[in-house]
Amino acid sequence: MVFSYLFISHDLALVRMVADEVAVLYQGRLCEVGPTRHVYAAPFHPYTATLLAAVPEPVPGRSPRALKHESSLGVVPAHGCPFFQRCPRRIETTCAQIDPPWRLAEGGHAIRCHLTLEQLSEPIEVLPLYASAPSRTAYDKPHS
Numbered sequence: 001m002v003f004s005y006l007f008i009s010h011d012l013a014l015v016r017m018v019a020d021e022v023a024v025l026y027q028g029r030l031c032e033v034g035p036t037r038h039v040y041a042a043p044f045h046p047y048t049a050t051l052l053a054a055v056p057e058p059v060p061g062r063s064p065r066a067l068k069h070e071s072s073l074g075v076v077p078a079h080g081c082p083f084f085q086r087c088p089r090r091i092e093t094t095c096a097q098i099d100p101p102w103r104l105a106e107g108g109h110a111i112r113c114h115l116t117l118e119q120l121s122e123p124i125e126v127l128p129l130y131a132s133a134p135s136r137t138a139y140d141k142p143h144s
């Protein structure tokens with residue numbers, strides 16, 4: 001007998017424990033899909049990288065980090081990448097106006113982004129997306 005279920009969570013540490021396949025959505029749009037072992041390894045969609053960085057770490061004295069509330073971002077445009085306003089690696093104009101293509105990695109892993117798989121494998125700065133982070137660093141600096 002095969003048992004299937006749909007499990008929805010922002011806690012990627014928990015998702016990793018229970019899922020064989022993972023689909024990451026941002027504002028209702030798919031941005032990354034694939035087998036769990038591939039989604040939790042580089043390359044990462046910038047939003048997936050943000051969620052992974054939000055996973056609490058059991059470090060004494062370190063405060064939990066929380067994602068900033070998104071209500072101030074307004075309506076997501078019909079075209080372009082839905083993560084554009086928060087992405088530390090966005091390419092101005094391209095990411096804002098053109099729907100990102102699917103980049104196909106190994107084993108059924110796919111990422112929807114204008115960056116190449118090589119670029120998506122590089123570490124990125126995600127701290128500015130957290131409520132406790134400094135007001136600006138790489139978040140306001142678009143990828144060129």
Ligand code: SF4
Nearest residue numbers: 081084087095113114
């Ligand atoms: S680089 Fe562009 S397409 Fe990729 S996640 Fe950032 S804004 Fe979206």
